[in-house]
Amino acid sequence: MTTVTRGRRAAGAAFLGPGLLFTAVFVAVPVLLVMSYTVFQRGRFGGIVYTFGFDNFSRALEPTFRSVLVSSVVTAAAATAIALAIGYPVAYAIARLPERWRSIALVLVVIPFWTNFLIRTYAWTVLLNTQGVLNDALVGAGLIDDRLDLLYTRGAVVAGLVYVYLPLMVLPIYASVARLDRELGEASADLGASRLTGFLRVTLPLSLPGVVTGCIFVFVPSLGNFVVPELLGGGKTVMVGNLVRDQFLKARDWPFGATLALFVVVLLLVLFALQSVVSRRYSVEARR
Amino acid sequence: MSARPRGAAKQGPGLLWIPLLGCFAFLYLPILVVVVLSFNSGRSALNLQGLSLRWYAEVFRDGDLGHALVNTLLVATGTMVVSTVLGTMLAVGLVRHARSTALDAFAMTPAILPDLVLAIGLLSFFSWAGISLGLGTVMVAHTAFGTAFVVAVVRARLVQLDGSLEEASQDLGAGWLSTFVRVTLPSIAPAVLAGALLSFTLSVDEFVIAFFTNGPDSPTLPIEIYSRVRFGVTPEINALATLLLLVSVVAVVAGALALRRTETIDDD
Numbered sequence: 001m002t003t004v005t006r007g008r009r010a011a012g013a014a015f016l017g018p019g020l021l022f023t024a025v026f027v028a029v030p031v032l033l034v035m036s037y038t039v040f041q042r043g044r045f046g047g048i049v050y051t052f053g054f055d056n057f058s059r060a061l062e063p064t065f066r067s068v069l070v071s072s073v074v075t076a077a078a079a080t081a082i083a084l085a086i087g088y089p090v091a092y093a094i095a096r097l098p099e100r101w102r103s104i105a106l107v108l109v110v111i112p113f114w115t116n117f118l119i120r121t122y123a124w125t126v127l128l129n130t131q132g133v134l135n136d137a138l139v140g141a142g143l144i145d146d147r148l149d150l151l152y153t154r155g156a157v158v159a160g161l162v163y164v165y166l167p168l169m170v171l172p173i174y175a176s177v178a179r180l181d182r183e184l185g186e187a188s189a190d191l192g193a194s195r196l197t198g199f200l201r202v203t204l205p206l207s208l209p210g211v212v213t214g215c216i217f218v219f220v221p222s223l224g225n226f227v228v229p230e231l232l233g234g235g236k237t238v239m240v241g242n243l244v245r246d247q248f249l250k251a252r253d254w255p256f257g258a259t260l261a262l263f264v265v266v267l268l269l270v271l272f273a274l275q276s277v278v279s280r281r282y283s284v285e286a287r288r
Numbered sequence: 289m290s291a292r293p294r295g296a297a298k299q300g301p302g303l304l305w306i307p308l309l310g311c312f313a314f315l316y317l318p319i320l321v322v323v324v325l326s327f328n329s330g331r332s333a334l335n336l337q338g339l340s341l342r343w344y345a346e347v348f349r350d351g352d353l354g355h356a357l358v359n360t361l362l363v364a365t366g367t368m369v370v371s372t373v374l375g376t377m378l379a380v381g382l383v384r385h386a387r388s389t390a391l392d393a394f395a396m397t398p399a400i401l402p403d404l405v406l407a408i409g410l411l412s413f414f415s416w417a418g419i420s421l422g423l424g425t426v427m428v429a430h431t432a433f434g435t436a437f438v439v440a441v442v443r444a445r446l447v448q449l450d451g452s453l454e455e456a457s458q459d460l461g462a463g464w465l466s467t468f469v470r471v472t473l474p475s476i477a478p479a480v481l482a483g484a485l486l487s488f489t490l491s492v493d494e495f496v497i498a499f500f501t502n503g504p505d506s507p508t509l510p511i512e513i514y515s516r517v518r519f520g521v522t523p524e525i526n527a528l529a530t531l532l533l534l535v536s537v538v539a540v541v542a543g544a545l546a547l548r549r550t551e552t553i554d555d556d
Contacts (some may be wrong), residue, residue, distance in 0.1 A: 011464035012385030019378030019395065019435055026432040027398045030409030033416060090311040093304035105308070107544050112315050114536040116493050118510055119529040122517045123318035126325065129521065131334045133321050163318065166311070224404040227495070231517060241404055248408050248500070258412075261405055268402065 035265070037258040046252035056259035065243070069263060072239040075154065075229075076222035079161035080169075083218045084211065086162070087169030091210075092203075094170070095177040106174070113167035121231050124160050125151060128232070152234030160232040161222045168217035176210025177203065209279040216271050224264050240264060319533060326526035333521035343527035353528065356512035363423055363498075363508060364491035367430040371487040374431070375438025376480050380472060382439070383446040384454065399436035406433065407500035414501065421503040429501040430494060434487035441486060445479035482547075489539065 038056055041049045059065065094105045112120060127134055128150040135147045150156060180203060188198040222228075226241035233239075240260055247257025326344070330337030347353060378395055382388075398406060410429045414421060453475070457467045473480070495510035502511060516525055 008385070008464070012381055014464075015377045015381030015385055015468075016391070017381075019374040019381070019439070020391070022374055022435065023395060023398065023432065026410065026413070026428055027401070027406065028394075030413035031401065031405060034405075034409040034412040037412065086307065086311055086314070089304055089307035093308040096304065103544065103548070107540060108312055109315070110544075111537055111540050112319065114489065114493070114540050115319070115533050116495075116510060116513065116536075118495055118513045118517060119322075119532055120319070122513075122521070122525065122529060123322045125517070126334065126521050126526070127318045127321050129334055133334070136335075163314070166315065170311075220402055224402040226404070227514070244404060244408065248411060254408075254412060257408060261408055264402055265405055 034254075034258045035262060037255040038262050040255050042253040042255050046254075048254060056256050059256060060259050060263070065260070068238055068243055069240055069260075071237075072223055072241075073267075075158060075237070075239060076161070076219050079158050079165070079222045080215050080219040082158065082162045083166050083169040084215060087166060087214060088173055088211065091170045091173035092177055094174055106171075109167050109170050117164050118227060120164055121160055121228050124156065124163060125231055128156055128159075151232065152236055154233065154237045156232040157229050157237045157239075160228040161218075161225065164225075164228060165218040165221060168221075169214040172213040172217065173207060173210040176207045176213075180206055205282050208282045209275075212275045212278045216268075216275060219271065220264075220268055223267065224261075319529075322526050323530045323533065325523065326530040328523050328526070331523065333523045333526055343523045344531070346524045347527045347531065350524070352512060353509070356507050356509045359423055359506050360492055360509040363427045363430060364488045366427040367434045367491040368484050368488040370427075370431045371434030371438050372480060372484040375435040375483055375487070376442050376476070378435065379439045379442035379446055380468065380476075383443055384451060384472075395439050396436055398433040399440065401433075403433075403494075403496040407497045410497065411500045421501060423502070423506050423508075425501045425503075426498045426508065429497045430487075430491040433497070434490060437486050437490060438480075438483035441483040442476055442479045445476050449475055485543070 037048060039052055039054065041051055041053065041055065043049045060069070090109075094102055094109070097105055126132055129135070130147050130149060130151065132151075134150065135144075138144045139147060188202050189195070193201065223239070224241045224244075226239065226245045229237050229239045229242055240263060244257045244261045244264075247253045247260065251257075325333060325336060327339045327341065328336050329340035329342065382392055382395060406429070410425070410432070411421075414425050419425060453471050454467055457471045458464070462470070493510065495514060498508050499511055499514065502508065507515070513525070513528070516522070
């Protein structure tokens, strides 16, 4: 028997080894390395000086940077809230479509997501341009006299983020709503609950894990995004992603850039902790 | 219809078709505008002056775009091959040999990590290790997260299979390697293929990590697109965007049809 166990061990190591080693070397080590930079300083001509200190953290909390961090969170949260407001009814509606239409609707949600996100962001610069179609339509309809500066505003950034990440909100909510037995709703109706009560007390709580997952899927990439603020915000709306990008590729102050990125990582960890609490409390299994 | 008992009512979307159609309008209108404007005969990227295919001809004549496309396909092919091999083995190891939630989570980390964090991590790492940036480093970076996505897809399939065939094979004296090649691999082949296509597509599409880990001389297609859209709208980009859109529509529809087909085969 021992040779068999040893053989199994060896097989396990052979299957796991290469992938785990690759992930360790090219994911774990790099992320830990760059996060370690947060307590070091930049050299006079770029590079890293390994003197320990928390200067980067106090600098990140100075008003200029703090206001960017706060406004990034607000912008990403606004995009998440709007995506949820659009995404929930859409996911719910898709789950109630007849089988055949359901898969078509899902494909229609997924197609934009598989279209390059630079292209999707670019589409909004065309749409919102002062000389663009939307302004043409508004002027043509007589709703406005002077063309609006829709582009290069915070609103444009929020709209762009919602647009780019909406499928990431719809899909997890759809998955959690579609998984609910229709019988659950029917049972609550049989027991005399109105449709609204049934929705509020049965469907909504049980779909909450999908909602939280969708919100994280939208919020996290929105927070770290630097392309949408650049193309649609035109440098006026700077988000933490832009700061990180600039610290790494322009100012070459990697320790400070890493410190700003750490802010995103910490928020991510907090959100994941929140998600695991919610999914434990509201999962279908937990109710049984 | 009205005679149906309340509980069994087959509820359609009801009033919910309003958000549904609204959402599709929201998703497709901006793209539609770009598609229409790509056929412009004039030089404007914003106002339709007449119809022509001249900007498509322009795209196909554009050497820089062709060069960037070749770079992208090279990186994506390398990423696909290595990710599929590493990811499939890792998935088999995780499901059949390890059964550890910690290892599962570790293998999925690159898929969950924000791209910007992985990007600055790899840039720091390559610089620290003295590795010069180029298409090779982009490929390694893409493989880092491509592997995780292959693991996710193959793992999902392995969990459905109960492993008794593999046990039988080993009881009958087959070694782990021949069991893997003759029993495990054929039963997960569709998932391995799906994982391969996924890692290829993700690599073709990926911008942020490539932007940080690429050298200056050999841009990938997304990097080339980025450097152009930063400087405003042109009808040539409209045409390029339409072509890329067409590719993704074909890919998604083909993927959905293939998936449906494998599902019906499974049901039989």
